[in-house]
Amino acid sequence: MPNIFYGKFLNEKIFLDKNETAHLKIVRLKENDEIKVFDGTGNIFLCKIEKIKKNETICEIIEIKRYTKTFKPQIDFYIGASKFDRMKILIEKLVELRVNNIFIYSGQKSQLKFKSLEKFKKTIIESSKQSENYLFPKIDFFKFENFKDIKNPIILDLTAQNTLKNILNTLNQPEIVSVILGPDMGFSKNELNNIPNHFHRINLGNTIMRFETAGIYTMSILNYYYNRLY
Known part of the structure; x- marks a missing residue:
C-alpha cells in the first residue's frame, strides 16, 4: 500500500x-x-x-x-444488498476502476438489510489509499421504487436476450450510465415484471458469474468501451 x-x-x-x-x-x-x-x-x-x-x-x-482528473461518462452502480464480504470485494474493485457513485438498495431477495454505511465507507477509504484515488465515490442508500428516475439504466438480467455491447452502441455519448446489479440471490420475478420499459436489460453471456464478478466485469467493459481510464 x-x-x-x-x-x-x-x-x-x-x-x-x-x-x-x-x-x-x-x-x-x-x-x-x-x-x-x-x-x-x-x-x-x-x-x-x-x-x-x-x-x-x-x-x-x-x-x-x-486533483482535477475526471472520468467520463459518469458511472453509477446500484447494488442489491448482499453478504458483506462479497459486497466489500465488489466495492473495493469499483473504487479502483473509478466508479463515480455507489447506491445500495434492498431487493426482495436480499438476505440482509444494512442500517449503516460506515463499513462501506471504510472500504472506500482503504481501496482509495491502495489505488491513490483522491476523489471518493459517493455512497448512499437507495429505494428500489426510485429506479424509474435514473439515467440510462442498464440492468443485469439473466433472462435478457440483449448484450451489453449492443446497448452501448445505441447510447449516444451519454453523460451518465447507471448499472443495476441484483443481490447475490438475484431479482425476484415481481421485480423483473415491474421494470420500466425504457430499462436496458442485458445478459453477460453463457457463463455463470458470482455477484461481485458480474459487477467487476461490467465496470471493466464500460471503462474499456469509453476509454475512461486514459
Whole structure:
C-alpha cells in the first residue's frame, strides 16, 4: 500500500484518526516527517507530522494541490444488498476502476438489510489509499421504487436476450450510465415484471458469474468501451 493517508481538514491543520495513526506507526513515520494526505474530495495535502498521539495525529500543511482528473461518462452502480464480504470485494474493485457513485438498495431477495454505511465507507477509504484515488465515490442508500428516475439504466438480467455491447452502441455519448446489479440471490420475478420499459436489460453471456464478478466485469467493459481510464 502506498504511504498515503486519509485525513480531515480543521482549523488550518490536518487530523488523522485512530486507524490512520495506526498505519502511520506501522510504517514507522515520526514527528517532523513529511507525508501526503488526501481528504476524498480531491484535495491533496503535503504535510509535516506535528504531533503523534495515541489515537490521533496532527499535521501541519506545507502545500495543497487539487486533483482535477475526471472520468467520463459518469458511472453509477446500484447494488442489491448482499453478504458483506462479497459486497466489500465488489466495492473495493469499483473504487479502483473509478466508479463515480455507489447506491445500495434492498431487493426482495436480499438476505440482509444494512442500517449503516460506515463499513462501506471504510472500504472506500482503504481501496482509495491502495489505488491513490483522491476523489471518493459517493455512497448512499437507495429505494428500489426510485429506479424509474435514473439515467440510462442498464440492468443485469439473466433472462435478457440483449448484450451489453449492443446497448452501448445505441447510447449516444451519454453523460451518465447507471448499472443495476441484483443481490447475490438475484431479482425476484415481481421485480423483473415491474421494470420500466425504457430499462436496458442485458445478459453477460453463457457463463455463470458470482455477484461481485458480474459487477467487476461490467465496470471493466464500460471503462474499456469509453476509454475512461486514459
